[in-house]
Amino acid sequence: MSEQKNDLDDLRREIDEIDDRLQDLLILRTDVVQRIAAFKRGAGGGAMRPEREANILRRLIGRHRGPFPAVVVGRIWREIIAALTHTQAPFAVALHSLHRPLDHFDLARNHFGASRIDIYDTPGQALRAIAEGAGQVVGVLPLPAGDDEVWWPLLAATDAARPRIVARLPFARDAQAPVEGVVVAPFEPGASGDDAAYLIIVTGDGTEISRGRLTDRLAAAGLIGQCIDSRQRGGDVLHLFEIDGALEDHDPRLKTLLANHGEEILQAIVAGGYARPIEVRHY
Numbered sequence: 001m002s003e004q005k006n007d008l009d010d011l012r013r014e015i016d017e018i019d020d021r022l023q024d025l026l027i028l029r030t031d032v033v034q035r036i037a038a039f040k041r042g043a044g045g046g047a048m049r050p051e052r053e054a055n056i057l058r059r060l061i062g063r064h065r066g067p068f069p070a071v072v073v074g075r076i077w078r079e080i081i082a083a084l085t086h087t088q089a090p091f092a093v094a095l096h097s098l099h100r101p102l103d104h105f106d107l108a109r110n111h112f113g114a115s116r117i118d119i120y121d122t123p124g125q126a127l128r129a130i131a132e133g134a135g136q137v138v139g140v141l142p143l144p145a146g147d148d149e150v151w152w153p154l155l156a157a158t159d160a161a162r163p164r165i166v167a168r169l170p171f172a173r174d175a176q177a178p179v180e181g182v183v184v185a186p187f188e189p190g191a192s193g194d195d196a197a198y199l200i201i202v203t204g205d206g207t208e209i210s211r212g213r214l215t216d217r218l219a220a221a222g223l224i225g226q227c228i229d230s231r232q233r234g235g236d237v238l239h240l241f242e243i244d245g246a247l248e249d250h251d252p253r254l255k256t257l258l259a260n261h262g263e264e265i266l267q268a269i270v271a272g273g274y275a276r277p278i279e280v281r282h283y
């Protein structure tokens with residue numbers, strides 16, 4: 001009995017040592033992030049880099065082994081990354097979801113850890129908070145063109161600081177994830193190497209053009225994707241396309257598209273994009 005007790009005490013001492021090491025490593029990681037922050041301040045741009053965050057999780061979940069659940073590895077690193085983003089530049093999360101507010105709240109909490117989450121009654125209010133938040137507000141909204149309200153036409157602005165989609169949630173997704181959503185932020189997302197982009201194509205009232213023809217026009221310009229929703233806005237029609245790969249505002253393919261089809265296509269507005277999520281098994 002007392003031998004067993006000794007074994008148990010030894011094992012718990014071992015756990016304490018491991019916990020100390022984990023915590024020391026967290027402190028060390030925090031120091032390195034402060035050095036990264038100094039670099040980034042010199043180069044301009046904000047603290048949050050969704051494409052880098054995606055690749056950290058892809059790499060760690062890819063190398064994971066043993067009975068500790070990979071989905072929890074994802075949650076732990078999300079907490080670490082969110083906390084270390086706050087150490088560089090504090091931010092709040094503007095959340096809006098009409099139909100599944102609790103599920104979307106979970107998405108926001110799981111992705112942004114202990115961040116403050118403010119709930120907005122309408123998507124317009126959430127987007128305004130992001131646009132007017134001086135880089136200190138990001139949003140979580142339902143997937144554009146999902147079952148929730150139609151809010152994506154609000155992304156059809158053109159100023160450089162406009163809110164855009166920068167990530168898709170949950171990033172490390174298990175089969176039990178009840179909803180998906182997106183992160184909206186006032187900066188252009190970078191490319192992670194495995195991405196999709198949202199592109200809003202504006203056509204004029206008088207121009208009758210089918211989604212199929214539009215999809216072909218885009219493909220001819222090198223933009224491969226599909227139209228996932230279309231909405232009337234005043235005299236115009238807005239079409240939301242999901243495109244393979246990352247897309248920047250100044251992508252030459254957009255110039256080609258407008259040069260070849262300027263009569264039919266009035267505007268091509270990049271509404272952001274996301275690193276493609278990865279699948280993980282639940283417990």
Ligand SMILES: O=C(O)C(=O)C[C@]1(C(=O)O)C=C[C@@H](O)C=C1
Nearest residue numbers: 036047048049052053081084085
């Ligand atoms: O690599 C960076 O740019 C960091 O700021 C570090 C870090 C991280 O914790 O690893 C934190 C925030 C960024 O969104 C991405 C990654």
